[in-house]
Amino acid sequence: METGTSRVKRGMAEMQKGGVIMDVMNAEQAKIAEAAGAVAVMALERVPADIRAAGGVSRMADPTIVEEVQKVVSIPVMAKARIGHFVEAKVLEALGVDYIDESEVLTPADEVYHINKHDFTVPFVCGARDIGEALRRIGEGASMIRTKGEPGTGNIVEAVRHMRMMMSQIRKVQSMSKDELMAEAKNVGAPYELLLQVHETGKLPVVNFAAGGVATPSDAALMMHLGSDGVFVGSGIFKSDNPEKFARAIVEATTHYTDFDLIAKLSKNLGTPMKGIEISKLEVTQRMQERGW
């Protein structure tokens, strides 16, 4: 009997495919998310939009919140650790969190090294903007990748940019001659062996979700069309007018992303989505996607 194998860790992410993972800040929100059909919840002290507004240093959530959420839902519970903060990650593992997000939404603890995720029994998800970043994280042991997007903005443009970039690079690597792969590994800063796997299979070695800016059912469906395996919704649900309705509509739109009649129906009278931020109005220093490498 073996625990924490890469098959068990990556397999957990495979089971989340086609689903929506929702940020929640307390037990009540977690119950709403589960009832709406979320495949997992991310237990947080503040959603990204509030982290952005509050400023200062943002850290791992208070364990009380994590435990409170674990008590009320039967779906997996995820939580965020700061980039490079392996002690926060060990604490979350000790709490029995099902998945750790080494996340740029929190203030990085290490500007050089990400967590060595092979050291953990619990699986990790990490953000990436391109194939090189994705494969570096997988090289460090990440079992799931998500786009970084621009968290807490309610603006899908950065998630689209990152998913388009990733998919276009995957297609390029797939069609390359094997002779060209080492040079490409150097260009994108990816481990050669992992790039070779992408070349052979035409996909990343792990599940790839969309995150960072999903605010409406159409946003979720758009990301599925671009090749996402599923969707994270951070501030989009509990910063909207009617969280319950938004949550249900985003779940359905993710399953039936090619059914535009259904998405039209789901989008009717939803109320106001989260307000959102125009990306060009964000100073570079306020862009969370620039955190990590």
Added chain:
Amino acid sequence: MNIGVLALQGAVAEHIRMVEREGAAGVAVKRTEQLADLDGIIIPGGESTTIGKLMRLYGFLEELQAFAKQGKPIFGTCAGLIVLAKEIEGQEEAHLGLMDITVIRNAFGRQRESFEADLPIKGVEGAVRAVFIRAPLIGRVGPEVDVLCTYQDQIVAARQSNLLVASFHPELTDDSRMHAYFLDMVREARA
């Protein structure tokens, strides 16, 4: 032979790959209208609360109950097992309620307790690598149910006439013998 994989949520592509490896056509099923063309269907792993909710919403409960009544085989893995069970411990409502078993969800604990192990399965030669992910257990079986596999004396795979369930994920390995076993059931049902 057309084998559907219920594609509301979960690990669909992996089952399709296995079914095709065993020589049948694999179809992702998102609507009840697709059921008529199928000889058998797989309910994959995923989150059972999500899959159950979407099944209700799109009318799959009644349609799949009718599908089973016609004698067509259904194979449920992990969440699929939960969805097929007559009783779910600690929960008032079952989903399809077709198989006379009581299932215990997340029976091994949280994700850090997830594991893989080699297990013998009745009707399959040699051991199968069984991958358990936040897996359920079968706590009780009815008289019509044949136990196919146990792990530490707990039931993890079983069959009741045209229904097959496993609490682990054969689709996450390179071994398609469990799928071959299911396809044999489909062949028997067609004959």
